[in-house]
Amino acid sequence: MILLRSLLIVPSLQPKLLEKAARSAADGLMIELEDGVHPSRKAEARTAVAKFLRTAEFGQKEVMVRINSVYGSEGQEDLHELVAAGVLNIMLAEVRGPRDLAIAADLLERAEHASGREINSVGLWSMVETAAAVQNVDAISKMPRLRGLAFGGGDLSCELRVRRIGIGGDRVIWDYPFEHLYAKERVVVAARAAGLKVIDTGWANMHDEDGTRHCARASAQLGFDGSFVISPRQLPPVHGEFTPSERDIEWARKVVAADEEAHAVGETVRVVEGQMTDGPFVRSAYQILERAKEAEARAAALTELQQRALEPAK
Template identity: 30%
Template structure:
């Protein structure tokens, strides 16, 4: 079975804001996402880069995986990569990815920096963001562009600007389902949900949004506010009850299979090989997240 994606919740933290960093470290997020892009003013970009090594080490020492969202323009991006690639940064998030060639060029630069710093090539993974019409057109190729890619997400706000549409469940449904299919084809994790990450005030609504995302096949989500983290963690990991039920289903199926029957019933429903594979995935995810 495919390895379980490790980050149910990836909490954005502006790297120039010490108060937000300390608050973020207190949250149960699976990963802290240090932001060099939208939350950092242009005149603070250099200061932000200078802090990556120190802050990523601090996050690592407190048991947090670290992701860094870099900038898109090449002049900023190259500097961001040089500032971010290091032993305590697990992945870079690439915004506004237009095509597979762009990803391969970025990966080449990352490998050069890793080798220069005595790191194992391949240490730094990539999360790619599809945020415009060109990226949407090239989504399948982007997802499979390079072995460093571990996940892909649709950036709702920027995509809405590019397509001149509203940010609604109707407008975002098709791009997100396309992303799930592209990721599964490429063997990477689809992350995100059908909606805007900016909608954090209504916690009950956000809970329903991420639960729907999990049902659609997504494996984790970006969070811009600490209140979103518990909802994402709960949605993208099975409950203890679901894990227990899956184990019992598998046990019944294996007992029937030993008698030569490759289909059976469990709690009034038919069980065959695809249903068992789904149950095995529930057990694997539950074990990965400590259930």
């Protein structure tokens, strides 16, 4: 279980933001080559990202690049240049079915061969942001090279023809996108069945800390590993919700201790804090303790990375 509580969306044509993102507390980075880049600057952005991948230090971050459509020349050029630059993960946007991933995988294999890299060294992530992708998510999740799914609420809202898009405040109903609930749960179930990571849309208003926190809390309860963030300022509330609290850890330790006592006398059930705890509660407790341990290790690694960044160049 490798933590991916946050996936920071990073613009490709702003060097200072790229450098800041590499040193940030984000667990992962998604560098943008698709919608976030004007058509006239695609080649410039691609070259900038390739250079960044070759020179930056990311520590333990999961780094991926969202590319242009593999059905067009820009997306194919993205794959060719990024694979040569050492990219480890590619995010595919506007996926509709497994065929999209099959084509990307074939192009990746050709790019790996051309650059002398080991075949299958580059993984794929799939956005689930179309109605077709939601319907086909089980088949999508079983495709080779796939490492994770990312739910995209904005594009899906357009396809669903909701009354008004709202993933960051100013919502018409409630303060959480319940119109996405069915799709979100389908994506989580498919990801878990296939052993994949799964990331939620997140909150689009970087200045709304309470909204960011509330959205992350709901995502964590639904089973997502983490969510997209658009600014480092969203990392504390997001990480706070996807990291076990002291109360969670205390409960988990009690459950594990009670389970060990039960097994010592040939039993399988114990009561902890007035609640019967058996198999699934015990497994959940171990998951909490594992996540807490990984969060502690990630914090230590981040401190080391940031300290190295402050050291004078030799």
